[in-house]
Amino acid sequence: MTHEFSGDERAAVYRAIEERRDVRAFRTDPLPDAALQRILDAAHHAPSVGFMQPWNFIVVREPATKARVQAVFARENAHAAGRFEGERAELYRSLKLEGIMEAPVNLCVTCDRTRSGPNVLGRNTIIDTDLYSTCCAIQNLWLAARVEGVGVGWVSILRNEDLREIFGIPGHVMPVAYLCIGYPREFLDEPELQRRGWAERVPLETLVYDERWGAA
């Protein structure tokens, strides 16, 4: 077995990375179970500290449950909008920031901070590495979804306490992401926040330092 990737395979992975989008506008057709399984399996193949695999995936399809989450979003988003002024506030209010109700599947991704017991290889000094592993799983999931033609949107304007209550998540488990998943109305050619003039991509070269913080 060769461990090399062909030029075409390389290009496919870079394409998925470049064309992945945060999706907030979904078609309502259902997500086939087989596709969801493949996407979850991609997440499950993420790296994890000490092979801890601290993640769980709560698959949400019930409109009543989604509506409870959407109500939390609406409340928190009203607060958030108040932080911006003038044109920026207007632009903020015009952005569609979630597709909770319309996406056929919502997914709450969590991190069990006690999995594998008190001693986890590689997790003695930097305790949040379990959360970091869970985020790697989410990025795998996001890329897998992209190649399935499935959109994913991360809704971060929520409160973890509310997610705990809605889903019965115990105290030793941290909600990490609340995702909307389904077929998108479209995949935009650039990030929506860039297209709408909210923010621009920073030139990569300004982010890379040589040997020490701040050294070009």
Added chain:
Amino acid sequence: MTHEFSGDERAAVYRAIEERRDVRAFRTDPLPDAALQRILDAAHHAPSVGFMQPWNFIVVREPATKARVQAVFARENAHAAGRFEGERAELYRSLKLEGIMEAPVNLCVTCDRTRSGPNVLGRNTIIDTDLYSTCCAIQNLWLAARVEGVGVGWVSILRNEDLREIFGIPGHVMPVAYLCIGYPREFLDEPELQRRGWAERVPLETLVYDERWGAA
């Protein structure tokens, strides 16, 4: 422009996800700059909350600098080994957990918690979403490296205070990952911790819940 991925493209992305490994044994041949640039650019195309792009990348090649990091690892790893007993302690000590000196490039990935100012779209209630974004960037980097035939190993047995001091990282910036990057001696067919009997992959179906925490 079609937004669909072909079957071959899909397979390539799943292959990268499945064959990505945490690499700790490197060949010492240099990493071409062009490959490093492509890998960093993949990281830079990760999703970020409010398009915040909070990451920086400190590229480390100087043996003297690596040696300082390696000394921190050695000290912390000696402590960590003491947490295991009997056969488990013996197995722990037999594992190679880092390739800091031999990897041609080390990379400290950081998160600037103040980037984009005090009001970041989507980051009002869950403040750590900037760290989560940085982890998504790391997973992009890891997959891009895999298709380049380049290995990445995440060294988590370090202390952030030491990384701050060694690299001059200011207080508002969080070190998120310290990575060893270079051509690997080999890509293993399964995770090393699994092959060596340290831990097993958990069956995915036990990690997926329906509508609520704990519901199968």
